[in-house]
Amino acid sequence: MQASWHESTMPPPFYKLTCSSSCVWERALLMQVHPCPVCKLEVGLPRMVPKTALRAREEFLYFECEDCGCLFLPESDGSMEETEPVVEWTPKSGPAAFVRRLMAGLHLWPPYMKAACMGTGDLQIFNRARLTKKTCLLDIGPGASVRVQGLREAGYDAHGLDVGSEDSLAAVSRMMIGDKWPNDIPKMFDLIVLRHALERLPIQTLAIVNKHINLKGCCVACVLLLGWAWRTYGTHWAQLNPPFHRLIHSSTSFSLLARESGFRIGRVVFDSNEGQIWSSDALQQNVPLTNMPTPTRSQRARMRRIAEALNLRQQGDSAQFYLYAQ
Numbered sequence: 001m002q003a004s005w006h007e008s009t010m011p012p013p014f015y016k017l018t019c020s021s022s023c024v025w026e027r028a029l030l031m032q033v034h035p036c037p038v039c040k041l042e043v044g045l046p047r048m049v050p051k052t053a054l055r056a057r058e059e060f061l062y063f064e065c066e067d068c069g070c071l072f073l074p075e076s077d078g079s080m081e082e083t084e085p086v087v088e089w090t091p092k093s094g095p096a097a098f099v100r101r102l103m104a105g106l107h108l109w110p111p112y113m114k115a116a117c118m119g120t121g122d123l124q125i126f127n128r129a130r131l132t133k134k135t136c137l138l139d140i141g142p143g144a145s146v147r148v149q150g151l152r153e154a155g156y157d158a159h160g161l162d163v164g165s166e167d168s169l170a171a172v173s174r175m176m177i178g179d180k181w182p183n184d185i186p187k188m189f190d191l192i193v194l195r196h197a198l199e200r201l202p203i204q205t206l207a208i209v210n211k212h213i214n215l216k217g218c219c220v221a222c223v224l225l226l227g228w229a230w231r232t233y234g235t236h237w238a239q240l241n242p243p244f245h246r247l248i249h250s251s252t253s254f255s256l257l258a259r260e261s262g263f264r265i266g267r268v269v270f271d272s273n274e275g276q277i278w279s280s281d282a283l284q285q286n287v288p289l290t291n292m293p294t295p296t297r298s299q300r301a302r303m304r305r306i307a308e309a310l311n312l313r314q315q316g317d318s319a320q321f322y323l324y325a326q
């Protein structure tokens with residue numbers, strides 16, 4: 001008997017598909033093999049996302065779930081072998097930035113200011129999460145080792161799992177999949193901060209983290225979100241960073257995952273900045289992130305106003321979720 005139409009085509013490895021090698025319906029069918037990791041729906045839109053690194057022409061097949069709205073890269077062994085490009089847009093510090101940082105610091109106790117790694121965003125997270133010298137803290141994410149070092153120098157009980165390098169990301173991923181907690185850090189914490197780690201780590205990470213939070217403890221999940229920038233720039237949105245960001249949430253999908261992982265959401269703070277506009281504009285005009293021009297003061301001010309307006313409307317491209325055990 002002849003195979004039915006949806007069984008007749010065996011696709012090439014999905015993460016290496018290109019626009020010319022497979023038509024849209026063939027790509028869409030792959031979602032039946034790799035359903036949404038959050039809500040398990042098998043229906044979604046295929047999205048070919050180009051790599052943003054200089055001169056890179058590779059594309060990766062993501063799916064945008066029709067139900068919960070997340071964007072995900074189907075599981076694959078191959079993409080974990082890639083080397084991460086260093087293309088990160090960081091607003092330059094000037095006198096105005098220094099004043100903002102100082103003002104944020106004044107809301108906290110002076111020891112925070114001694115931690116050289118602390119930026120305004122870090123200070124605000126710790127302020128909201130009520131970090132004290134008695135708090136046992138775990139920082140998970142790229143750059144965690146530097147932040148933890150600064151906090152320890154200031155006398156805090158801080159620990160970190162850095163996922164900034166390929167090796168450390170693979171190691172922490174294996175740890176989360178196998179639910180094997182490392183022996184050299186404590187088992188239970190008062191505060192766990194996930195800084196753009198959930199985009200890279202296996203989906204079970206949040207549930208594993210839940211098991212290591214003390215009663216009345218808090219987990220702060222800093223995540224990218226599909227919002228205005230995704231709708232406006234599509235696959236040129238600079239935060240996509242394929243294939244390293246394997247799962248990017250919508251507000252709906254993250255809320256669903258948080259509940260299923262045993263958390264209730266206490267507070268949500270949108271914290272995106274002007275980078276979502278400037279760097280995505282550059283990519284849309286085929287300007288590599290490493291060659292982006294510096295915005296003028298008025299351009300920066302205008303983009304910052306737009307970013308603040310988007311945050312107020314919960315449409316910014318990143319947010320902090322303050323989670324508590326149910």
Ligand SMILES: [Zn+2]
Pocket residue numbers: 036037038039040041065066067068069070253
């Ligand atoms: Zn879904």
